[in-house]
Amino acid sequence: MSHLFEPLALRSVTLPNRIAVSPMCQYSSVDGFANDWHLVHLGSRAAGGAGLVMTEATAVTPQGRISARDLGIWSDAHVEFLERIVLFVAQRGSVAGIQLAHAGRKASTPPPWENRSVTLTEADGGWPIVAPSAVPFDEGCIVPSALSEAEIDTVVAAFVQAARRSLQAGFRVVEIHAAHGYLLHQFLSPLSNRRTDRYGGSFENRTRLVRDVVSAVRTVWPENLPLLVRISATDWVDGGWDPEQSVELARQLLALGVDLIDCSSGGSDPHARIPLGPGYQTRFAEQIRRETGVKTGAVGLITAPAQADHIVRSGQADLVLLARELLRDPYWPLRAARELGQLTPWPAQYVRAAPANTPAYLLGQ
Numbered sequence: 001m002s003h004l005f006e007p008l009a010l011r012s013v014t015l016p017n018r019i020a021v022s023p024m025c026q027y028s029s030v031d032g033f034a035n036d037w038h039l040v041h042l043g044s045r046a047a048g049g050a051g052l053v054m055t056e057a058t059a060v061t062p063q064g065r066i067s068a069r070d071l072g073i074w075s076d077a078h079v080e081f082l083e084r085i086v087l088f089v090a091q092r093g094s095v096a097g098i099q100l101a102h103a104g105r106k107a108s109t110p111p112p113w114e115n116r117s118v119t120l121t122e123a124d125g126g127w128p129i130v131a132p133s134a135v136p137f138d139e140g141c142i143v144p145s146a147l148s149e150a151e152i153d154t155v156v157a158a159f160v161q162a163a164r165r166s167l168q169a170g171f172r173v174v175e176i177h178a179a180h181g182y183l184l185h186q187f188l189s190p191l192s193n194r195r196t197d198r199y200g201g202s203f204e205n206r207t208r209l210v211r212d213v214v215s216a217v218r219t220v221w222p223e224n225l226p227l228l229v230r231i232s233a234t235d236w237v238d239g240g241w242d243p244e245q246s247v248e249l250a251r252q253l254l255a256l257g258v259d260l261i262d263c264s265s266g267g268s269d270p271h272a273r274i275p276l277g278p279g280y281q282t283r284f285a286e287q288i289r290r291e292t293g294v295k296t297g298a299v300g301l302i303t304a305p306a307q308a309d310h311i312v313r314s315g316q317a318d319l320v321l322l323a324r325e326l327l328r329d330p331y332w333p334l335r336a337a338r339e340l341g342q343l344t345p346w347p348a349q350y351v352r353a354a355p356a357n358t359p360a361y362l363l364g365q
């Protein structure tokens with residue numbers, strides 16, 4: 001039986017445990033560049049023992065940023081600092097992953113500590129936004145322009161270039177962001193996709209862009225490295241994207257070379273009623289894993305070591321992603337190992353704080 005501290009093999013990459021840092025926007029970049037904040041933020045979570053340390057949503061084009069402060073990888077110049085972060089994470093024995101994203105109609109907003117629910121106009125420092133259809137996210141948001149088929153091709157190409165640069169930076173895991181109401185999810189969901197061409201209407205058409213991006217990225221992302229996709233398994237809205245469609249999409253993505261589906265939810269409709277509670281999205285990871293055989297990641301209000309361990313032991317998911325709890329405590333994995341009676345490596349600098357029963361070979365790593 002697998003457990004939280006058992007390694008997870010994904011192609012040639014072995015995560016040392018099943019705990020991942022869920023992608024979290026830091027709104028701390030200028031012109032998309034990573035900086036000391038990202039190094040310390042991601043580096044401390046690697047020092048804390050997470051097996052997979054994933055960057056925040058990293059924009060594949062400047063237009064695809066949620067805010068002007070987002071991390072980006074739309075130019076070769078972005079690679080250098082990311083490489084430094086990847087190296088530090090690897091030196092800690094963790095695996096560095098990058099989430100590639102385009103925000104679509106949810107782009108061009110202020111950082112959340114200002115006011116998130118508006119689209120910034122160009123006069124206020126924003127930029128023109130795009131989407132599958134000219135349907136705004138919410139009242140007060142600017143109406144996006146619908147992408148032409150030629151423009152869709154440029155989006156696919158941007159994901160490919162971003163994946164190529166991610167490889168150059170040394171990342172060993174790439175996650176395509178197709179969740180939370182951002183561009184790829186906007187194509188999936190009938191709530192935001194009103195197209196009548198080959199990218200809209202039927203399930204096959206709405207899912208085409210995600211398949212195109214995955215297939216194109218797979219041509220540059222090496223065969224021996226894992227590719228993940230984050231989805232919102234449901235919009236939590238009648239007539240929206242739902243778990244049954246997620247299962248079918250997961251089946252198709254598995255066939256295209258996706259190694260793990262990271263199962264989140266929501267983000268398409270700001271008025272959706274979401275039944276928040278401990279592990280409220282885990283059932284989607286469980287359903288998709290059971291019905292398709294693809295590996296899954298569970299995320300959402302997972303905070304207790306026993307809860308995370310149970311998710312893996314009971315076969316609900318292969319990987320557990322934590323976001324806010326890892327902001328509260330970057331050393332959560334070290335603490336969880338202790339609480340669960342599991343052994344895990346400790347950084348040399350911290351060995352005097354390690355549990356007394358930690359064997360010598362795990363100290364000073």
Ligand SMILES: Cc1cc2nc3c(=O)[nH]c(=O)nc-3n(C[C@H](O)[C@H](O)[C@H](O)COP(=O)(O)O)c2cc1C
Nearest residue numbers: 022023024025056057299300301302322323324325
């Ligand atoms: C500060 C912050 C930033 C986030 N940014 C991203 C992001 O860049 N990409 C993403 O897929 N999810 C993002 N999320 C969502 C988290 O990855 C996670 O799915 C969500 O917070 C639920 O997990 P939790 O209950 O462990 O926090 C963010 C969440 C937080 C709190």
